[in-house]
Amino acid sequence: MPESTVILNAAAIQRALTRIAHEIAERNESSAEVVLAGIPLVGDQLAFRLGKILSDIWKLPVPVGVLDVSMHRDDLDQRAAPMIHPTTMPFDVTGRTVVLVDDVLFTGRTTRAAMDALNDFGRPKNIQLAVLIDRGHRELPVRADFVGKNVPTAVTEKVRVRLDIPNQPDEVVLEK
């Protein structure tokens, strides 16, 4: 068994999301323009949670989409084919502010793929990035606009975000 430490517990995850939602609301004055796009497997769950909090802040429904980016990855022929998930973007992204939501920001390659994938759906006015954990080790010039928690890690360590697993509390763990 790898050694693992809990970085965020369920309450801390919820607090971080609430703060991020307020930061998104602060940054984007025209609330009607904002849509969220979560990246599976965990980013989409986070996006739906963020969407709910934001709707309460703005008193207005915030559209949430699911954006699978595996077809846009740059390492497809180097690793086993990833599991791909259906993409559902039930809104037009053209002219809107799209907040990409992912669980962990690491190399930045998923974010790059996500920006490519978004282009297939239109031309957003702005793209912003919200992540629960920023663990460093960027390989591309990518930076998050909204961060739940910065966690210094070694490259070999793993950060796992577990949400909505039956009979298990929500948590973020660092595995050594």
Added chain:
Amino acid sequence: MSWNRKHLLDVESLTADEIVTVLDTARAFKSVGERAIKKVPALRGKTVVNLFIEPSTRTRISFELAAQRLTADTVNFSADASSFKKGETLKDTARNLEALNADFIVIRHSASGAPHFLSRVVNASIINAGDGAHEHPTQALLDAFTIREHKDKFTGLNVTILGDILYSRVARSNIWALTKLGAKVTLCGPSTLVPKTFEQMGCRVTHDVDEAIRNADIIHLLRIQHERQRKTMFPGIGEYTSLFGLNKARLAKTKPDALIMHPGPVNRGVEIDSEIADCERSLILEQVTNGLAVRMAVLFLLNGGKGPQEVA
């Protein structure tokens, strides 16, 4: 999720888990076809060669479009316009294609086992697009995908395959796929085309069409493959139609939610009445749409490297 294969040669060697992986992957690719921009960059820079030594329109176009929607480059190679006419062997042709750095070779050939042979002599990924009367794996996968979209599950599902089973690679691949997934398969047709030996593959054989389709959830029709039959296997087309053709009267005696499938090309008025082929219970055109998604999924999965499963 499990997929570690380089080639797709047959359904016989796939596990149920692998089949489900293809179907799940295809679901995501189907939605790509419904977007304004129907293209993703997953196979950018790869070359797919369609080596069709036996005529085909539907399958070739489907593979070509699938590759193009994944941003691969495609080259088509057909029997009558090729060096086969000049006496080149299959092995030499394939090695020439490889010398041009083809990453995938999609092959259709009249000889059973031709794709397996190619997979041993070249380094490219080989996809069987139909080899003789042996297998047509992508057809069975797209049929399973179509069935799952409508019936949700395979366990306990009654699937009747009706027609020329003996010469049908579609039947063989479908039998493998459906029995692995837990469906109950019944085969029906003239006794000369549906020998009892097929019971060894785990299905039921009957020559009474009304009995065969009475409890079916899916009625899968097959064309009579005149081109493969060495001699006439039954007295005549007219007799086949009256004994085994699907018509209104026969359909009325089936389950009201039984659905009709056909891999095409359809011979209207022979194995199926024209109006039934176009009725709302017919999935024939959906099969074509799904074929594209399934072939994209197969190309995508075969393109995966040998690295760790997990993608961060």
